[in-house]
Amino acid sequence: GNSAFRYTLVKEVTLPETIQSIGTYAFADTPNLRKINIPSSLNIINVGVFRNSGIEEIHIPDHISQIKEYAFEESNLQSIELPPNMIVDNYAFQGSSLIHAKIQDNTSIRAYSFADLNNLLSIELGENISANNRSFWGNYKLQTIITGSSIGCDQCVDGIIFGNGSNDLKTIIVRGNISYYTPYYYDWFNGDEEIYIEADNGNTTSQMYA
DSSP states (O other): OTTTTTTOOOOEEOOOTTOOOOOTTTTTTOTTOOEEOOOTTOOEEOTTTTTTOOOOOOOOOTTOOEEOTTTTTTOOOOEEEEOSSOEEOTTSSTTOOOSEEEEOSSOEEOTTTTOOOTTOOEEEEOSSEEEETTTEETOTTOOEEEEOSOEEEETOSSSOSEESOOSSOOEEEESSOOTTOOGGGEEOOSSOEEEEEEETTSOEEEEEEO
16 A cells, blocks of 8 residues: 555565555655565656655666656666656656666656765767756766757756756767767756767767857
8 A cells, every 4th residue: 555664674574476456655765675576567657755765776677667756766776677659757766876777768767866976987879868857967977968869848848858057077988970070968067067978979079168
């Protein structure tokens, strides 16, 4: 049920393959939680399920189609690889301990899903990514972005996907032509920065952002 294990000292959980859903905030605020499985019977990771939990790693299987709001917000999650063809709702990973994130093809990333990740060093995006306003806002330590040949900005207010942040970002690696790349999505800097942009076809460029 909702908040079933919230505020407990649970360390490890094995969920049965027959379970149809996990209640909202079921494992939220569980600082000792380290290991849990996602059974094949689940399609959605519910609202706030692992919010502020101690979980450091988790396998997200291909049958998961949606990660809902606040699911891993402020959790101790260190890295994540998301399967293709999914929706990541608002604030899903905001303020977590993520260091690396890989998001595969045909994924919709809603507002502030990966915002305020103070440990994030690199992020890899697949093809046909639909981001939202400030999906990756305020990631101050971000060093490298690897992206597909296009990123859409769905329902953007100011057109900013990455922003408000990193003095460490030095490299963008683009799978495809770099000619479309503009600062439109990238208002991230606190000072003058020269960014090295490399494409798979061997073309390179650099651009000074202020």
